[in-house]
Amino acid sequence: MPSVITIDGPAASGKSSIARLVAKQLGYTFVGTGNMYRAFTWAVLNRGIDPGDAAAVVAVLPSIVFECPVSDGQTHVRLDGHDLTADQLNSDAVNAAVSLVARVPEVRTRLVADQRALIRLGSLVMEGRDIGSVVFPDSPFKIYIDASEEVRASRRRAQGQADNLAERDRIDKARKSSPLVVPDGATLIDNSAITLDEAVQLVLQALNERGLKS
Numbered sequence: 001m002p003s004v005i006t007i008d009g010p011a012a013s014g015k016s017s018i019a020r021l022v023a024k025q026l027g028y029t030f031v032g033t034g035n036m037y038r039a040f041t042w043a044v045l046n047r048g049i050d051p052g053d054a055a056a057v058v059a060v061l062p063s064i065v066f067e068c069p070v071s072d073g074q075t076h077v078r079l080d081g082h083d084l085t086a087d088q089l090n091s092d093a094v095n096a097a098v099s100l101v102a103r104v105p106e107v108r109t110r111l112v113a114d115q116r117a118l119i120r121l122g123s124l125v126m127e128g129r130d131i132g133s134v135v136f137p138d139s140p141f142k143i144y145i146d147a148s149e150e151v152r153a154s155r156r157r158a159q160g161q162a163d164n165l166a167e168r169d170r171i172d173k174a175r176k177s178s179p180l181v182v183p184d185g186a187t188l189i190d191n192s193a194i195t196l197d198e199a200v201q202l203v204l205q206a207l208n209e210r211g212l213k214s
Contacts, residue, residue, distance in 0.1 A: 004123070005139070008182075009145035009146055012155045013146055016127055019032070023073065023125035029122060030127075031074070033115055033126060037102045039079045041098040042089065043064050043080070044057055051097035061106060061107065065080050066114065077089065103176075103177065112130075112135050130181075133184070137183070141207055141210055142185055189202050189206070
């Protein structure tokens with residue numbers, strides 16, 4: 001059976017970079033679920049919909065065609081037949097609205113189903129905010145990456161992005177549907193003051209201790 005490694009954590013904790021390298025070392029497919037929510041958010045904004053209007057967001061869901069083709073060992077986002085660029089997915093407008101769209105229960109239900117279906121690709125390293133708690137709660141290979149708010153904000157500035165991490169954290173942790181939590185049984189890794197390589201090695205060590213056969 002394919003294995004699923006779940007890597008959760010708040011925005012700018014470094015989980016995407018860590019998960020991508022872990023997947024590469026193990027030969028698994030990397031899935032960044034954050035970009036899936038960003039793609040939906042971009043679609044909402046592109047259609048002129050207020051991201052804070054949950055009813056309007058739900059109404060547009062059936063019209064959005066969403067795909068996750070794989071290339072170079074990772075899934076990519078294709079929306080309505082078009083590949084979205086990193087600039088589109090990480091724009092300030094998307095950064096400001098993504099938590100509002102992602103808290104809508106119907107959006108999460110749709111994307112959780114899409115994410116679970118990706119198991120057809122084989123073994124996965126999937127990162128997000130509810131992967132170990134909701135999407136694949138039975139996985140024995142759960143990691144939670146955290147970092148201080150100050151470090152995360154500094155990383156965002158270095159990326160040239162401006163979003164209110166404290167507000168995103170508040171929304172992500174307070175939402176009724178699939179809130180951001182440390183999944184039961186997850187190994188917690190503080191990524192505030194270690195290098196990317198050190199973080200990757202800590203993840204691989206934790207997975208090895210949990211019995212993952214690479």
